[in-house]
Amino acid sequence: MTAPVLQVKDLKTQFFTDDGVVKAVDGVSFDLHPGETLGIVGESGCGKSVTALSILRLVQEPGRITGGQILFKGTDIVTMPGDDVRDIRGKDIAMIFQDPLSSLNPVLKVGYQIEEAMEAHTKISSKVALSRAVQLLKQVRIPAAESRVEDYPHQFSGGMRQRAMIAMGLANKPSILIADEPTTALDVTVQAQILELLRDLNEETKTAIILITHNMGVVAGLCKRVLVMYAGRIVEQGPVEQIFKDPQHPYTWSLLQSIPRLDADRKDRLLSIEGLPPDLIKPPRGCRFHPRCQFRIERCFHDDPTLMDVGPDQEAACWVTMRRALARDGEARA
């Protein structure tokens, strides 16, 4: 196996608010290998976006990375001087966001903005930059790229703007593209096309992709590996097929049971996860999911589980795990 291009080790990012310290990311570790597609899923406030922002050192005040390491090709981004981080941002690690309209400058031509992204990192003539911008727009399947390069963002539809953002992200041939809810603001038919584009680009360019989303279906379509986050922690991780077929953490299992599926006949009732995600200023003792978990045992109330092997290449932070929980339920019923 090749060396990981990114290693996140025990990352802690906290927000120092008037109400107290919000432990938004609380000890997250994972590796990303070259060309890999990694999904990070979870609900609002679980820490998935803050994890992504931490990787690029873009966490805003009152937030701060308070611990851990983020090794990009072996060098720690957390302790790197600001100028060096700026070199990496947009060049080695690019990021695209949910709302492409607010990420683009409305008074500059789309092509110019892509050229700018290149010129920030390499000395190239404007002629070369322009032809490269056209080529990038073609690569993200924008028709009539030669004339579209002269358009302003408002002349693009939502889907095309996100394509333009992806083109900008790929401008410097980064090794990692972080996409934070890239399709959430888009209609479903456009979403499907953007996901297909990301999948194709991953194959063509071998750029590793970190996809951050709340939508399990989106992960299923694009990613090879997935991290499930809850309350600032990774609660389960592993290959996508494995996690979807045989989830071991009750949170992952419940999430998959709670979403209506297009290919399922109408069920009587969806499984619902009662209660709300916890307050991260004062997270619950023991397992953070225990107040909402229907499979909890006594140990879960006071003993905080860490990630443990639960299957081939699969880890979950749970004292019970679904295998045992479902077997137990089966016995109780028999």
Added chain:
Amino acid sequence: MKRVPERAPLLRAEEVVKHFPAGLGASVKAVERVNFEIYPGETVGLVGESGCGKSTLGRLITQLLPVTSGNIFFEGVDLTKLSGEKLRQKRRELQMIFQDPYSSLNPRMTVGDIIAEPLENFGLLRGRAKDKRVQELLRIVGLNPYFNNRYPHEFSGGQRQRIGIARAIALRPKLIVADEPISALDVSIQAQIINLMEDLQKEFQLTYLFIAHDLSVVRHISDRVMVMYLGKIVEVADSAEIYRNPRHPYTKALLSSIPIPDPEIQSKRRIVHLSGEIPSPVNPPSGCRFHPRCPIAQVPTPCADLEPPLEEKARGHRAACHFSEKVPVAV
């Protein structure tokens, strides 16, 4: 199957049109000659992408917007002919749940006052009886009855949506139009609200028009589904039927685009590509409005010059397509 077709519809829309002025004599044709029925006790899903006119149609039904032309019969009474007090009285039976539980609740009113407002508007209950009813409503939607003195900001998104639902059912309406009621909520909370809406439907014999862009949620909750594209209803069928056997190429494309949370199935699916973008509703395309993007269109004849009627293709299954038999079978 809840629907008994012989029964009289609770609501019938006939040739409903809504145009909004767009300046210089132009108009946005948001809803164009739409016909449908909703039967008592059923849930009808209304799906389509942004700008298709689904929310406008929801607001026309509840008469929050006046129609440009056409009629909307509610229990046989034409709502578009009513005004003033008569319309106000009818509105008791037609309530709405909105998408954004943050902006649809007045931040300066207590939750108790928000839920009591409809009761007061119609002078139904006063004093202790009113307070008791408010607390009962809070309990019905799964909230602590003693939260009535709290303000909306003290609640989470899911809890606020419960408050919006309590307000909507306060007058014991017959029809509730729910406009994207769960799309602003987190995944784990969405199931709570869907289950609540289903429980309330059974308990109070409610009829729902459920407007959403997410076809998987709509398939789960609806008895029948209507698909809208650019101001027109292009297909109507039972929800299992529309999924198994879509008869309009737009429905087919929508279905193929919805990700299924199963990597094995998802990797084998093929999405139907729609060329181009949704055209402007100011100048909709001639003939079938979907023809410029349709993968099976035959232009110019008939698709570009003849508008296909929404007609019965199978029992209870209507579609507006000249070539509905050519739409490939499902996912």
